[in-house]
Amino acid sequence: MAHIDKALIVGGGIGGMATAIRLAEQGVAVDLIDLDPDWRVYGAGITITGPTLRAYARLGLIEAIKAAGAITNRSRIYRFDGMLLRDLEEPAIEEGLPATGGIMRPDLHRIMQERVRALNISVRLGLTVSALTPDADGVDVDFSNGDSGRYALVVGADSVFSGVRRLAFPHMADAMPTGQGCWRISIRKPPELTTGEFYFGGPNPAGITICAEDKVYMWLLTPHEKRDAHYSDAELFDTLKGHMAGFGGSAGWIRDTMSRDDWINYRPLAAALQPRPWFNGNIVLLGDAVHATTPHLASGAGMAVESALVLADELAAASDIPSGLAAYEQRRFDRCRDVVETSISVGQLQLEHGPPDQIAGKMEGALARLNLPF
Numbered sequence: 556m557a558h559i560d561k562a563l564i565v566g567g568g569i570g571g572m573a574t575a576i577r578l579a580e581q582g583v584a585v586d587l588i589d590l591d592p593d594w595r596v597y598g599a600g601i602t603i604t605g606p607t608l609r610a611y612a613r614l615g616l617i618e619a620i621k622a623a624g625a626i627t628n629r630s631r632i633y634r635f636d637g638m639l640l641r642d643l644e645e646p647a648i649e650e651g652l653p654a655t656g657g658i659m660r661p662d663l664h665r666i667m668q669e670r671v672r673a674l675n676i677s678v679r680l681g682l683t684v685s686a687l688t689p690d691a692d693g694v695d696v697d698f699s700n701g702d703s704g705r706y707a708l709v710v711g712a713d714s715v716f717s718g719v720r721r722l723a724f725p726h727m728a729d730a731m732p733t734g735q736g737c738w739r740i741s742i743r744k745p746p747e748l749t750t751g752e753f754y755f756g757g758p759n760p761a762g763i764t765i766c767a768e769d770k771v772y773m774w775l776l777t778p779h780e781k782r783d784a785h786y787s788d789a790e791l792f793d794t795l796k797g798h799m800a801g802f803g804g805s806a807g808w809i810r811d812t813m814s815r816d817d818w819i820n821y822r823p824l825a826a827a828l829q830p831r832p833w834f835n836g837n838i839v840l841l842g843d844a845v846h847a848t849t850p851h852l853a854s855g856a857g858m859a860v861e862s863a864l865v866l867a868d869e870l871a872a873a874s875d876i877p878s879g880l881a882a883y884e885q886r887r888f889d890r891c892r893d894v895v896e897t898s899i900s901v902g903q904l905q906l907e908h909g910p911p912d913q914i915a916g917k918m919e920g921a922l923a924r925l926n927l928p929f
């Protein structure tokens with residue numbers, strides 16, 4: 556990439572690391588910064604759908620993910636009380652590529668971090684940007700520790716509350732709450748569980764993803780209740796257990812078996828497809844910073860990795876950075892809009908207690924569209 560000597564990636568999560576890896580592989584000198592001094596990720600699992608697995612295959616990390624995670628070739632839909640309704644249509648998209656799977660987030664993070672380190676990408680932690688000044692040839696950057704630098708390209712991959720977005724994209728706004736919150740628990744695998752499972756038709760939808768030989772995570776979505784304080788560990792445990800009343804099957808097993816030592820988290824959901832343009836001079840946004848979605852299609856990570864691949868491809872093909880950024884935005888906008896809008900509408904249907912078949916149909920339609928080449 557002759558026209559990009561040096562790039563700064565702000566945010567070392569899924570999208571930022573994927574971008575750093577791809578640019579560094581193409582000869583760009585990459586600096587990666589992250590606000591978190593310990594560069595951690597929380598202890599949940601993550602569902603990796605077929606398109607996400609395809610994106611990780613393109614990034615060269617699929618074998619490591621298969622080894623650390625779990626591959627399941629099917630998901631099943633149950634009524635909340637444990638009665639099997641049907642299989643979810645999830646055809647494998649490519650020969651040799653698993654249909655779906657899961658992995659613990661810390662394992663995925665470690666795999667991506669190892670690749671970043673192996674490429675000798677400079678990583679600075681506990682750091683963010685405080686000012687960004689783009690001009691015709693690049694971007695002047697002020698860092699939060701008083702340092703400054705100049706880069707041909709700055710990528711904002713700093714997630715839903717993006718600082719880069721606030722500094723350089725005044726036409727955008729914060730993501731909007733969707734009215735739902737997501738409960739997650741990481742726990743050992745229920746004995747009967749062999750596939751991914753969804754539970755619909757009860758007071759609150761839930762699902763289970765196998766993430767390693769003996770690890771799963773379960774999610775449960777509830778209407779978000781505004782509170783003044785965070786939940787204490789005891790409240791998280793008691794409230795989640797209470798929400799699971801009436802569940803059967805493996806979800807019921809988790810309710811009856813969960814202990815206070817299991818990792819439990821609650822997070823209100825927010826989403827936004829940000830309006831175009833997604834770049835300002837040579838500053839560009841990627842991942843949840845510009846296409847923040849909810850977990851309903853389990854596709855946020857896949858979209859972030861796909862965006863990283865497309866950004867690097869288009870920059871490599873273009874004669875200059877602005878035309879590469881315009882081509883990236885053009886290729887990504889409609890696909891990301893589909894994910895964000897479908898996810899929000901599935902959430903809305905769940906809040907209205909819509910029929911399980913209608914919810915499953917919406918999910919299957921979107922997942923089939925996501926199987927198309929990106």
Ligand SMILES: Cc1cc2nc3c(=O)[nH]c(=O)nc-3n(C[C@H](O)[C@H](O)[C@H](O)COP(=O)(O)OP(=O)(O)OC[C@H]3O[C@@H](n4cnc5c(N)ncnc54)[C@H](O)[C@@H]3O)c2cc1C
Pocket residue numbers: 565566567568569570571588589590591600601602603607682683684712713714715716717718719737822824841842843844848849850853854855856857859
């Ligand atoms: C409850 C929930 C469940 C989900 N489940 C799934 C799932 O099963 N499957 C799936 O594919 N997707 C899922 N997602 C979505 C997925 O996690 C995100 O879409 C994905 O992580 C986005 O990647 P990202 O790189 O944009 O952001 P992140 O992966 O969040 O990374 C952002 C990074 O930026 C850093 N950062 C933040 N602010 C700053 C700053 N100002 N300066 C510097 N660094 C900063 C953070 O420390 C972090 O390291 C879920 C989301 C939620 C909310």
